[in-house]
Amino acid sequence: MDFDFSDDQQSLRDAVRRWVEKGYGFERRKGIVAAGGFDRAAYGELAELGLTALTVPEEHGGLGQGAVDAMVAMEELGRGIVLEPLAQAFIATRVLAGFAPEAVQAEWLPRIASGEALVVLAHQERKARYRLDVCEAKAAQAGEAYTLTAIKSIVPAGDAADAFIVPAQLDGRIALFLVERGAQGLATQGYRTQDESRAAELRLDGTPATLITTDGLAALELAADVGLAATCAEAVGVMDQTLALTVDYMNQRKQFGVPIASFQALRHRVADMKMQLELARSMSYYATLKLDEAPEERRRALSRAKVQLGQSMRFVGQQSVQLHGGIGVTDEYIGSHYFKKLTQMEMAWGDTLHHLGEVSARMQDTAGVFA
DSSP: OOOOOOHHHHHHHHHHHHHHHHHSOHHHHHHHHHTTSOOHHHHHHHHHTTOTTTTSOGGGTSOOOOHHHHHHHHHHHHHTTOOSOHHHHHHHHHHHHHHSOHHHHHHHHHHHHHTSOOEEEOOOOTTTTTOTTOOOOEEEEETTEEEEEEEEEEEETTTTOSEEEEEEEETTEEEEEEEETTOTTEEEEEEEOTTSOEEEEEEEEEEEEEEEESOHHHHHHHHHHHHHHHHHHHHHHHHHHHHHHHHHHHHHOEETTEEGGGOHHHHHHHHHHHHHHHHHHHHHHHHHHTTTSOHHHHHHHHHHHHHHHHHHHHHHHHHHHHHHGGGGGOTTSHHHHHHHHHHHHTTTTSOHHHHHHHHHHTOOTTTTSOO
16 A cells, blocks of 8 residues: 655645744744634635645535545644644535535535635534434424524634534434524633633524534534544644654753763653654554545544554653653643643543543454454
8 A cells, every 4th residue: 555645745744834834833822822722814824725625625616635635734733733723624524515405515615615614513512421422402493494402512613613513403313504603592602722722612592503414423423533533633743743842852951961862761762752653643544544434434443543542642742741851841831732732632532441442342243353
């Protein structure tokens, strides 16, 4: 199997990396954090790079690229711990392009591609505990119109989004709806999360909504898997930069008159960090390449990837703090922000223990040992 990236994908990587290095430095990020954790101007710059249009079909004004291109972009954004939720554009695009009626696609996909509209998935509920099939939100139908009553938590950039993709119960099964920001009965309460990005509580009280699909659970599972793959790719970028920061610090920090990078025991710990990073990278590739497989195989693969990524994120983050010492957890030092990002990402879309249970539940009779 050929794991080399195409020339176009390398050019995409270089373009995003240059923007992160020159346009999204630590000082700018701190300013965005102080302003609330989301900057519409920065999101607009991602759109100018073509990232919001990356996976949108060409007939709707996008570039029509695939999951590997999205993975490349997310890796590079991870290096800069970019706060703006580009992954939500990939999720919304995949759901709308795969399940929404043509009229809904024609209205929203061009706006997502241009960066004009930020459409985010609002699916988490307090009692769900990472399970996608647990949904208390209710939908009511009157003629061809629908209204939703729901409370959704930790909605990415929820108080800045232009529309929401919301699962709700309709006639005893989960359906998926699109709700516009200005809809009657919609209220948001924004806050900063552990990794300093923006999220919100979303309340819907008899709020008008547009039906995307009545096959809501299948669409929601696909959305979650796209989000998982994007998180895995972003985590690889975060870990890559965390390792680079740690090695750079060890080459500068001296003890007994020599750089601590010369101490064999510490070099072994860095080698272990590198090993975990490469294990995570290979599983991120695996997750991305499985996105177009049948749902059962796709879901199993994404859980496997998240187990490895969760283990790697925890190890790399904790070892980085240990090798830095006290400075590794100070707010003034960028390394602590990478650690916080890794800590939150380990829990995103289901923590390691949850996905270990998913892998176990999805094992076939032989578990692959005697196949």
